[in-house]
Amino acid sequence: METGSAQPYFFGDIGCWSERTEVHKAAYEGAASALRQLIEGGASVNVVAVDSITPLHEACLRGQVQCVELLLEAGAQVEARNVDGSTPLCEACSSGSLECVRLLLKHGAKANPALTSRTASPLHEACMGGNWECVELLVSMGAALEAYDMYHGTPLHVACVKDHAHCVRVLLQAGAKVNAARMHQTPLHHAAKNHSEEVIRLLLEHGANVYARDQHDRSPTDYTRPGTPSSRRLHHHQSTPLSLQQLSRLCVRNQLGPRAPRAITQLHLPKILIHYLCFH
Known part of the structure; x- marks a missing residue:
């Protein structure tokens, strides 16, 4: 026994x-x-x-x-x-x-078992099913945000492929790399293929590169249908300069990563950027 x-x-x-x-x-x-x-x-x-x-x-x-x-x-x-x-x-x-x-x-x-060439991590599996509460718990336990699976890429890739916006939000707020690439495909490429305006918005807010080219030399915009909300959002992002608030947000996230306080509001961001530029 x-x-x-x-x-x-x-x-x-x-x-x-x-x-x-x-x-x-x-x-x-x-x-x-x-x-x-x-x-x-x-x-x-x-x-x-x-x-x-x-x-x-x-x-x-x-x-x-x-x-x-x-x-x-x-x-x-x-x-x-x-x-x-x-x-x-x-x-x-x-x-x-x-x-x-x-x-x-x-x-x-x-939370981070040793991966083999065929193994997805627990965080990958949670993102695959859109189980955002499990994603939150794993992240709080130190799950590797950039764990790489040869078939799927990072957990953020998986969440975007499956169009699970809540999982995408949790990962991005935790500091997942928004422009991580698998075969030159970024999470934004997958969101564009799904025509997921919500996921596209989240990725762009966190600094996704709208000009990134995949192995077929196609940008995320190339995967959208003209006139759709996702296509309009990507084209608008390409043609419109980032506001001071957006630049501030990206600066804070790039410098602090997952340590960036979630309580930061848009009204505070320009002041934070000015403070950062003055004292660093």
């Missing part, structure tokens, strides 16, 4: 391979009473299926909070990896279960 303290986990090292078990099924379905009985009867909480999915993966994927708690208390490996390299925290972020994410972090789950 594996209910004691868990030992460090290494991929493929648990040594108890089987098809999907009753423990997996109970965890997936949220059958807490059945899961408790299985654990008390000596069932392993770290048994893995042929794809390396553990019961904890199953419970997190479905947001089964009670089952996650039972498994963790029984010694489930919090950093176990499935065949794709995803941890239970990745699954919890994908499902959007804030309580599961909190439990996992409390039990030592890493």
Whole structure:
């Protein structure tokens, strides 16, 4: 019975391979009473299926909070990896279960697990599903804003591709690099492809480069349809000089990054810029 303290986990090292078990099924379905009985009867909480999915993966994927708690208390490996390299925290972020994410972090789950060539970070997964509360929690725990996935780019790329404006806002306010590029494509390119005026507005306010060219030598504006709100906003940004307030905001953000106080108002920004220029 594996209910004691868990030992460090290494991929493929648990040594108890089987098809999907009753423990997996109970965890997936949220059958807490059945899961408790299985654990008390000596069932392993770290048994893995042929794809390396553990019961904890199953419970997190479905947001089964009670089952996650039972498994963790029984010694489930919090950093176990499935065949794709995803941890239970990745699954919890994908499902959007804030309580599961909190439990996992409390039990030592890493907000920044080591990434493989095929692995997205927990922050990527939260952005993929538009789970902004999970994004906020991960950011507060020091999740890497610039974690890079070869298929998706940074979490900000993912949030823009999926058109999750609230996640975009959280990332930008935390200091994510607005002009990060994957194959020369910036988050603004993705927002333009989606014709997402709200995301485009957020990116431009945080200093997105409207002139950036991707691997096809196309700017964000080239991906919009003429006459649409997103196209008009991008063209207006290109043809209109930034105001002092906008310049002040960008200056503060560029210099302070995530330390820039969120309480700064537009009325204060010009004074802050003048103060900065005078004393730096």
